[in-house]
Structure formats: C-alpha cells, structure tokens
Amino acid sequence: MPAKIPATVVTGFLGAGKTTLIRHMLANANGKRIALIINEFGDLGVDGDILKGCGDETCSEDDIMELSNGCICCTVADDFIPTMEKLLARETPPDHIVIETSGLALPQPLVRAFNWPGISTKVTVDGVVTVVDGKAVTEGRFAHSVAAVDAQRKLDENLDHETPLSELFEDQVACADMLVVNKTDLLTPAEAEALTERLKSEARGGVQVVRATHGALPVDVLLGQGIGAEHDLEARSEVHHHHHHDHDDHDDDHHDDHPHHDHDHDAFTSFVVTLPEITEPDAFAAHVARVIADHDILRLKGFAAVAGKPMRLTLQAVGPRIETYFDRPLGADETRETRLVVIGQAGLDSVAIAAALAA
Numbered sequence: 001m002p003a004k005i006p007a008t009v010v011t012g013f014l015g016a017g018k019t020t021l022i023r024h025m026l027a028n029a030n031g032k033r034i035a036l037i038i039n040e041f042g043d044l045g046v047d048g049d050i051l052k053g054c055g056d057e058t059c060s061e062d063d064i065m066e067l068s069n070g071c072i073c074c075t076v077a078d079d080f081i082p083t084m085e086k087l088l089a090r091e092t093p094p095d096h097i098v099i100e101t102s103g104l105a106l107p108q109p110l111v112r113a114f115n116w117p118g119i120s121t122k123v124t125v126d127g128v129v130t131v132v133d134g135k136a137v138t139e140g141r142f143a144h145s146v147a148a149v150d151a152q153r154k155l156d157e158n159l160d161h162e163t164p165l166s167e168l169f170e171d172q173v174a175c176a177d178m179l180v181v182n183k184t185d186l187l188t189p190a191e192a193e194a195l196t197e198r199l200k201s202e203a204r205g206g207v208q209v210v211r212a213t214h215g216a217l218p219v220d221v222l223l224g225q226g227i228g229a230e231h232d233l234e235a236r237s238e239v240h241h242h243h244h245h246d247h248d249d250h251d252d253d254h255h256d257d258h259p260h261h262d263h264d265h266d267a268f269t270s271f272v273v274t275l276p277e278i279t280e281p282d283a284f285a286a287h288v289a290r291v292i293a294d295h296d297i298l299r300l301k302g303f304a305a306v307a308g309k310p311m312r313l314t315l316q317a318v319g320p321r322i323e324t325y326f327d328r329p330l331g332a333d334e335t336r337e338t339r340l341v342v343i344g345q346a347g348l349d350s351v352a353i354a355a356a357l358a359a
C-alpha cells in the first residue's frame with residue numbers, strides 16, 4: 001500500500017493572506033508537486049487566476065482545481081469529493097494537496113469528508129492551518145475589510161448570516177492545528193507577542209502559533225513537506241542546525257523589508273529522535289501527543305517499527321492532530337527502530353524532548 005497523500009486545509013478570513021502564503025509555499029516547494037483546491041465564492045476565480053499566473057513549475061495550471069459552487073460545507077458530496085477523486089485518479093498523483101477555503105466555511109465538514117470511502121485509504125489530513133490577519137485582529141476587526149467579509153457572506157444563502165464575525169473567528173481558531181499570525185510587519189513586537197499569547201490561550205491545547213510576514217514560512221513547517229522522507233532524515237537535521245547558527249546574527253539588525261527572502265528559517269529548528277521499536281501503536285501515539293503539547297512541538301513526523309508487525313507505522317502530527325497508519329513492510333535490510341523528526345520554533349529543548357519521547 002503506497003503512502004497516503006497528505007492534504008492541508010488553509011483557512012482564514014478574506015484578506016488574511018492565504019493566497020500570499022500559498023504562493024510563497026509554491027515558490028519554495030523544491031520540486032514537490034502540490035495540487036491546489038480552491039474554494040472561493042464571492043470573488044469567483046480571482047485567487048485561481050493569481051495562482052495560475054505564478055508560473056511555478058511545481059504547480060502547473062492542471063494542478064489547480066476550483067470549487068466554485070458555493071460554500072464548501074454544503075457541497076462536499078457533489079463538488080469536493082469528485083474533485084478529489086479526479087486528482088487521485090491521475091497517472092502521477094500530487095505529493096501534497098492544499099485546500100484553500102473561504103474563511104466563512106468552517107473546515108470541519110471538509111475534514112470529515114476525508115473519511116469517505118475511496119478517499120480515506122489514499123489521502124490523510126495533514127492539518128488545518130488558520131491564517132490570521134495580525135493587524136486587523138489586533139485592532140479588533142478580525143479582517144482587513146469587515147464589509148467585504150459580510151458581502152461575501154451574503155452571497156451564499158447556506159451561510160448563517162446572523163452569527164457575529166467574532167464567533168466565526170473563534171470557530172476558525174478552535175479548529176486550527178496550527179495558527180499563523182500574518183502581517184507581523186504591521187505590528188510592534190509587543191503587539192505580535194500579545195496576539196500570539198491570546199491566540200494560544202484560545203486555541204486547543206498543543207496548537208502552536210507561528211508568525212509570518214507575507215506568509216513566508218518554510219514549506220516543511222507549513223506542510224511537513226520533505227520531513228520524514230526516509231533517506232534524508234539525518235541530513236536535514238544537520239542542515240537545519242547549521243543553518244540556524246549561521247544566520248543567527250543576521251536577524252537583529254535586519255529589518256524585514258524584503259518579504260520573499262528566506263531568513264525566517266532561522267526561527268525554526270528540527271532534529272531527529274531515534275527510539276527502539278514500539279509495542280502498542282495507540283498508546284505510543286497518545287504518549288507522543290502528550291509530549292507534543294508539553295514541549296510546544298509544532299510538527300512531528302516519522303516511522304516506527306512495531307513489535308511483531310512486518311509493516312512500518314507512519315506517524316505525522318501537527319499540534320494536537322496526530323495520525324498513524326501502517327504504510328509498507330519494513331525491508332530486510334532496514335533496522336527495526338523508530339525515527340521521528342521534530343520541528344519547532346527556535347529554542348526547542350531537544351534533550352528534554354528526546355528524553356520525554358523515550359520515557
């Protein structure tokens with residue numbers, strides 16, 4: 001059985017910076033094929049056009065599918081599922097699927113759709129990323145243009161028009177596995193810190209809040225792309241530590257007026273933890289989930305050998321969401337062990353985390 005294709009849901013109010021974040025991601029995808037599913041009612045097709053125009057090799061026009069029949073929660077069966085099936089039936093299916101939803105459609109029905117027969121064996125929900133307009137929320141508006149969000153809302157009769165935006169915002173925060181505070185260039189450090197703390201207290205336990213300007217985040221932070229690839233676990237860990245030290249002193253005197261340079265890698269760190277084979281997948285996943293919450297881990301991904309099982313267990317986690325499944329038999333030449341890549345914001349205590357995972 002081949003590995004499942006991870007799918008990431010990106011949500012957030014109109015103008016929060018979802019499209020900007022996705023463009024940055026495509027431009028830095030390192031050759032991975034990312035398919036995009038876009039659900040934009042309101043400004044029909046606009047985002048699709050922007051993204052199609054980006055000209056990135058990693059995401060050709062064929063890789064962008066638009067759902068334009070209204071609110072995604074209401075059209076899962078006749079629009080989303082067939083689109084996914086088409087994508088999965090391709091000769092070369094994508095490495096990763098990214099779904100950009102309108103901020104007014106709550107991601108829960110979409111996430112449930114991944115349990116549909118025919119989908120659940122091929123795709124796994126990588127995580128729900130909620131993009132927040134840091135400036136607007138700091139100013140108590142939730143979105144850059146409240147009038148535009150309301151106008152978008154009126155276009156779809158299926159949407160509840162009475163719920164205050166504040167409540168929709170709370171729902172978006174509540175369903176996030178990772179929160180991105182975008183537009184930090186428009187915030188003072190104190191404002192950014194205050195908003196980060198506030199969102200962390202409103203989100204589910206274990207959800208990390210990362211800050212971004214123009215959505216510039218490393219692809220492996222956003223999508224877990226590349227991490228967990230069997231061959232380069234060790235290499236990546238070295239690269240990251242190295243990178244981290246090298247650029248440390250740049251940031252202090254460097255004001256971010258070039259949104260697309262990639263020094264934001266400095267803000268993240270990753271390392272590999274190797275453990276013996278495990279005995280109980282469910283108990284191990286629960287244990288890992290506790291360590292993730294206790295140690296502010298952003299992502300964790302890897303493979304475990306399970307005592308008495310020929311198949312290898314795949315693990316992937318973003319914040320409190322943890323997914324495990326058996327993906328393929330372990331080869332005769334492979335060591336029966338457990339290898340996990342841990343990613344977090346700089347300052348993560350690798351020694352304490354390794355000890356906690358081993359406990």
Ligand SMILES: Nc1nc2c(ncn2[C@@H]2O[C@H](COP(=O)(O)OP(=O)(O)OP(=O)(O)O)[C@@H](O)[C@H]2O)c(=O)[nH]1
Pocket residue numbers: 012013014015016017018019020021043047102103182183184185186212213214215
């Ligand atoms: N100053 C500043 N502007 C930003 C940042 N990120 C995005 N923007 C701008 O904010 C506007 C909205 O960004 P988009 O990426 O289109 O937002 P979106 O969430 O995709 O919006 P919709 O697709 O319309 O729902 C654009 O004009 C962006 O250039 C940022 O970090 N700082």
